Amino acid sequence: MLTQAGRRLLPHARKAIDAIDGVKAAAHPSGGLRGSLTVGMLGGLRLVDVPALAGEFHRRHPSVQLRLQTSRRGTGELIERIKAGSVDAAFVGTNINDQQLRVMPIRSYRLHLVTPADHPLAKRQEVTLAEIAREPFIDMPFGFGQRVVIDDAFAQQSLSRPVVVEVADLTTVPEYVAHGLGVALLPPELVVSSRHDLSVVPVSGAEISWTLSVVVKAGHPASQAVDAFLDLIPRHTRFEFPF
Numbered sequence: 001m002l003t004q005a006g007r008r009l010l011p012h013a014r015k016a017i018d019a020i021d022g023v024k025a026a027a028h029p030s031g032g033l034r035g036s037l038t039v040g041m042l043g044g045l046r047l048v049d050v051p052a053l054a055g056e057f058h059r060r061h062p063s064v065q066l067r068l069q070t071s072r073r074g075t076g077e078l079i080e081r082i083k084a085g086s087v088d089a090a091f092v093g094t095n096i097n098d099q100q101l102r103v104m105p106i107r108s109y110r111l112h113l114v115t116p117a118d119h120p121l122a123k124r125q126e127v128t129l130a131e132i133a134r135e136p137f138i139d140m141p142f143g144f145g146q147r148v149v150i151d152d153a154f155a156q157q158s159l160s161r162p163v164v165v166e167v168a169d170l171t172t173v174p175e176y177v178a179h180g181l182g183v184a185l186l187p188p189e190l191v192v193s194s195r196h197d198l199s200v201v202p203v204s205g206a207e208i209s210w211t212l213s214v215v216v217k218a219g220h221p222a223s224q225a226v227d228a229f230l231d232l233i234p235r236h237t238r239f240e241f242p243f
Helices: 004-027 050-060 074-084 145-156 170-178 224-236
Strands: 035-041 064-070 089-093 101-110 112-116 137-139 163-166 184-186 198-201 209-217
Touching (some): 035 050, 035 074, 050 064, 074 089, 074 101, 074 145, 089 145, 089 224, 137 170, 137 184, 145 209, 170 198, 209 224
Parallel strands (some): 035 089, 137 163
Antiparallel strands (some): 089 209, 112 184
């Protein structure tokens, strides 16, 4: 386990290693990249085909040691790892305005109310946050990007809501709603149009959006391995999938 002093030195050590890796890559006779790359990701992510992305990166740059990590605490923990230097790039889900990070948005989602089909609000044309503030909610745990976005939206209107079920995989939330355990604020793309047990209602009076992005640390040039990985992301982004 690292000491406190060791944790402070870790980002500087990684910068030095990245610089050495860059020299090695430039000097390597084949011109191929070398070194290591650590990428953080969200569980349940389908919008980016991470296995295919990692596979192509490995085939193109076999001398780079690629590590993939997920987080039990979601976007908040991944951002902490980026800033600490233990992760080089990460897929995160929130609206970020942080000068310590370079943020590259992939796709944004407008959130709607999702209810069981027989819920009293299911047939409404629209609802406000005040009208749903007392409803039991299904949501992500604290620290996840979507949870932060929704909590902030309620707080901006001096409102709060009861969250009765917390799940770490966003794609499972509709199932909890369908079984009558509560309502949720979700991208409508997540709710299959053929489902008859759920209803999707727009929210008025508040623009609540959630953005999937890839982030790296700002303030110093990214390693060649990071740049090579980022360049491949558009090739493996699947817009036919909601996440």
